[in-house]
Amino acid sequence: MRAKYPKKAQEKIGKVMDEFKKGDLKRSSGDKVKNRKQAAAIGISEAREEGLKVPKKKD
Numbered sequence: 001m002r003a004k005y006p007k008k009a010q011e012k013i014g015k016v017m018d019e020f021k022k023g024d025l026k027r028s029s030g031d032k033v034k035n036r037k038q039a040a041a042i043g044i045s046e047a048r049e050e051g052l053k054v055p056k057k058k059d
Contacts, residue, residue, distance in 0.1 A: 009044075009052040016043030 003010065019025040020039035026032055033039050047054050 005044075005047075006053050009047040009054050012047040012050065012052060013040065013043035016040075016046060 005013065016025065017039055020033055020036070023032060025039055025042065027038075033042065044054050048057075
């Protein structure tokens, strides 16, 4: 099975998901993230900001 994202991007997303599981991940408003899909989106967004290779945003 092929990986969906490059290794560095997977590591970044994994770190964000760990924060989510611990309950430490927060939105920009300061509220805790309660949705798994939103946590994954935050991880992908942060990976994109760091210049890691992830798919472009859909319009």
